Amino acid sequence: MINRFIRYIQRYKGWFGGGAALCLLIGLYTGLLASPPDYYQGEVVRIMYVHVPLAHTSLLAYSVLFGGSIWYLWKRDPLVDNMCQAAATITAMFTGLALVTGSIWAKPTWNTWWTWDPRLVSFAVLLLILAGYMMLRRLVDDPDREGKYAAVLAIVGGVDLPIIKFSVEWWRTLHQPMSFSTRGVSISDDLLVPLLFMSAGCWLLFAYMLMIRTQMLYLTELLQAKKGRLLSQTHFSQSAQ
Amino acid sequence: MNWFYARWGLIGGVALLLTILTYQDYHTRLSTVPLQTMPGSSSSSKLVRIQGMVKSGTLSGDVEGGQATFEFTEGPVTIPVVYQGPPPENLRELKVLVLVGHWDAQTNVFQAQDTALLNNYGYVAAAYGVSFLALVWMLFAMSQRVMVLFKEIKESKLYEPEVDSLAKKQ
Numbered sequence: 001m002i003n004r005f006i007r008y009i010q011r012y013k014g015w016f017g018g019g020a021a022l023c024l025l026i027g028l029y030t031g032l033l034a035s036p037p038d039y040y041q042g043e044v045v046r047i048m049y050v051h052v053p054l055a056h057t058s059l060l061a062y063s064v065l066f067g068g069s070i071w072y073l074w075k076r077d078p079l080v081d082n083m084c085q086a087a088a089t090i091t092a093m094f095t096g097l098a099l100v101t102g103s104i105w106a107k108p109t110w111n112t113w114w115t116w117d118p119r120l121v122s123f124a125v126l127l128l129i130l131a132g133y134m135m136l137r138r139l140v141d142d143p144d145r146e147g148k149y150a151a152v153l154a155i156v157g158g159v160d161l162p163i164i165k166f167s168v169e170w171w172r173t174l175h176q177p178m179s180f181s182t183r184g185v186s187i188s189d190d191l192l193v194p195l196l197f198m199s200a201g202c203w204l205l206f207a208y209m210l211m212i213r214t215q216m217l218y219l220t221e222l223l224q225a226k227k228g229r230l231l232s233q234t235h236f237s238q239s240a241q
Numbered sequence: 242m243n244w245f246y247a248r249w250g251l252i253g254g255v256a257l258l259l260t261i262l263t264y265q266d267y268h269t270r271l272s273t274v275p276l277q278t279m280p281g282s283s284s285s286s287k288l289v290r291i292q293g294m295v296k297s298g299t300l301s302g303d304v305e306g307g308q309a310t311f312e313f314t315e316g317p318v319t320i321p322v323v324y325q326g327p328p329p330e331n332l333r334e335l336k337v338l339v340l341v342g343h344w345d346a347q348t349n350v351f352q353a354q355d356t357a358l359l360n361n362y363g364y365v366a367a368a369y370g371v372s373f374l375a376l377v378w379m380l381f382a383m384s385q386r387v388m389v390l391f392k393e394i395k396e397s398k399l400y401e402p403e404v405d406s407l408a409k410k411q
Contacts, residue, residue, distance in 0.1 A: 010391075033262065042358035042359065044361050044365060050369055051368065054372060090379075093376070093379055097372050100371055100372075107364065108364050205380075208380075209379070212387055219394065220390060223394060
């Protein structure tokens with residue numbers, strides 16, 4: 001039996017994929033072709049339109065993992081566990097790409113690929129937490145304990161989220177301060193439009209990828225379980241003869 | 242299955258088109274001409290961009306007023322430049338920069354009318370290339386796997402059709 005939620009995903013995920021593609025296309029066009037270069041940075045400012053959305057999305061994605069882990073510990077729903085597992089892999093991808101694009105941007109602007117800056121270090125720690133999460137899931141054999149331990153690790157790792165968010169205010173840092181805060185938006189409209197489209201595109205892309213990966217994990221487990229049941233039934237009928 | 246690959250082909254085609262458009266835009270607006278090609282070339286009013294360094298001890302004129310003469314060098318090649326344009330903020334000796342202007346073959350002087358920041362578009366291309374290739378590869382691999390899993394479940398005897406009929410009633 002295929003879960004009803006998985007069937008809903010199959011039916012509606014295309015809207016998220018289409019929305020992501022549309023937003024990313026508009027974002028790429030406005031970011032790469034229509035927006036002006038920066039007065040000081042020149043053309044490299046265009047890296048912002050891919051780096052910032054990736055970084056925002058990785059924080060959003062980890063928040064989904066964090067919330068899902070609490071939900072799993074409360075309800076013990078295996079599908080939620082699949083969703084958390086899917087979210088972790090995709091979050092790791094977004095976090096890794098945010099670090100790589102940030103490093104590429106740092107070279108022409110800060111003249112270094114990497115510096116031990118609080119924002120950069122706290123972001124790298126997030127990637128290490130996610131790597132630990134994925135390793136833990138591979139190391140524990142029992143599915144129930146695997147889900148439980150992984151959820152606890154994800155919740156504890158959530159401490160890193162506010163550290164990443166406020167690191168630019170708490171410590172002296174090379175990284176620029178927050179462009180969006182309660183004090184308002186400190187970025188011009190020419191730069192804001194592509195940034196918003198790319199951010200929306202990345203969020204929708206994350207949702208789309210999360211749906212597909214959750215489906216993938218669920219269907220893999222379902223197939224394995226059914227094959228196992230079929231094999232045991234065959235074995236039983238052969239034994240009976 | 243054909244629809245799946247057609248859709249991904251379409252995505253690839255759009256990505257390729259966007260890459261070509263961006264490259265053309267880059268070539269028109271930002272690419273620089275090697276300094277070696279300037280001496281000996283014919284006069285042209287077409288604006289070109291050249292990248293090099295202002296040679297030490299050659300800068301003279303009213304730089305703050307937007308008028309200057311200097312020698313511009315890159316590797317073994319050095320050309321004379323007359324600058325007339327908006328007051329440049331980044332024009333000083335030993336400074337590496339981009340000049341926008343045209344070559345005057347009669348006087349053998351590069352007539353510059355603007356300066357620009359160094360061409361560092363390679364970083365932009367690297368950031369976008371790495372991000373989109375990684376994300377699209379991951380998405381393609383997952384989508385393909387889900388398609389195969391659905392196919393395997395539906396085509397094998399493991400599939401339980403009564404579930405779908407129940408869903409339709411609901």
